[in-house]
Amino acid sequence: MTNNEILLTKEGLEELKAEMENLRVVRRKEVAEKIKAALAFGDISENSEYDEAKNEQADIERRILKIENMIKNAKIIENSDSNGIVNIGSxxxxxxxxxxxxxxxxxxxxxxxxxxxxxxxxxxxxxxxxxxxxxxxxxxxxxxxxxxxxxxxxxxx
Structure with missing residues (x-):
């Protein structure tokens, strides 16, 4: 295993892909709406709703990058017959x-x-x-x- 490899089961990889899809399609849109609503309040210099929405947007983008990196470096663990020996995937x-x-x-x-x-x-x-x-x-x-x-x-x- 190289330093960058991320060990994942097939199910774990699918869960990551689903989370990334949700972040890209659903959460990005929700945060964009929050930012739009916060901008409607006017002055953003003291607008806590705007600051909170921008922080949430940054968190989502960081998580997307992390998941992309994990998927790119994923090594899938095959659930092969381990002959009764505990291994990853067991x-x-x-x-x-x-x-x-x-x-x-x-x-x-x-x-x-x-x-x-x-x-x-x-x-x-x-x-x-x-x-x-x-x-x-x-x-x-x-x-x-x-x-x-x-x-x-x-x-x-």
């Missing part, structure tokens, strides 16, 4: 041994990571610990506080 079912809690995550590149969608990065502490492991193995993960948490791998898809 769905992993694990059990927190201490709390007897079962969780399932998909291992993805850092650009796609979203713990609220059960997607963890391959470079996160848990992701690193799981990479290359197989069902039945126990991994130890150091938390930010320094505690060690043990997880048992229950399944790899």
């Amino acid at each position: 769905r992993v079912k694990i059990k927190d041994i201490e709390f007897d809690e079962i969780m399932e995550y998909q291992i993805v590149g850092s650009a796609e990571a979203d713990p609220f969608k059960d997607r963890i990065s391959n470079v996160s502490p848990l992701g690193k610990a799981l990479m290359g492991k197989t069902e039945g193995e126990v991994v130890n993960v150091e938390t930010p506080s320094g505690a060690i948490v043990e997880y048992e791998i229950l399944g790899v898809n």
